[in-house]
Amino acid sequence: MTDTTIVKTAFFAAAPKTVWAFLTDKDKLGQWFYPPEADLAEGQDYALMGAQGDGKAVKQCWGTVQRMEPPWLLVYTFTIAPLGGVMTTVTWRLEDVQGGTKLTLSHEGVGAAGAAALGLLAALDAGWDRHLGRLRECCSR
């Protein structure tokens, strides 16, 4: 699996500081992602909490906020439970454009993290290797 970076851009008819608030503010993050336990802060760990099947809130995504340059740049490490603790990096860049904000998301390290996570599963049980072999057959059909 190659280490591909996912890049997404979106335009918002709102000022950069409004968009910034939605990326970092506890309550606003909860409106479109999962709510963290506190507002994001540089150098701090964060955890986005979401309900699971039994309604109990569990960590959905977590990591450490590495850089905050309001309202232009936000960088944090990011993982989810299926990745088994292997970290990826999410970067949000905001640009002031006519009448609004251009937001660019880069998500790096996903391919490597996925490979590592599947490696953990393989380590759990040799049967998994056999399964992945079957998987490759299915995928190449």
Place this chain on the structure above:
Amino acid sequence: MSPDVQGAFRALADPTRRTILVHLSHREMTIGEVADHFEMTRPAVRKHLKILEEGALISVHPRGRDRINRLEPRGLKSVADWVDHFSRFWDERLSKLQAAIEQEEEKSND
């Protein structure tokens, strides 16, 4: 993000369900056979299997009075393809962000 992909994320988030998948990678099993591997009640196991089924990681086939649980390699293929997975994840998140910001702007224009 398609419901399957979101469901697969959810299904894989739990270590017990990941272990169930490993067991099912050996062979298909009834609920009772899966339960034999865990210190859990049968209804608790059934709930985990239901979530795995919703994530399209397993399929359930009636056989007589039993329900046979089978690993779905195709469902796992979509999970193994992490890049595509996250790509769709962010598409959905960004469209939610778009909606949330629009709502906020409408409020401030009132």
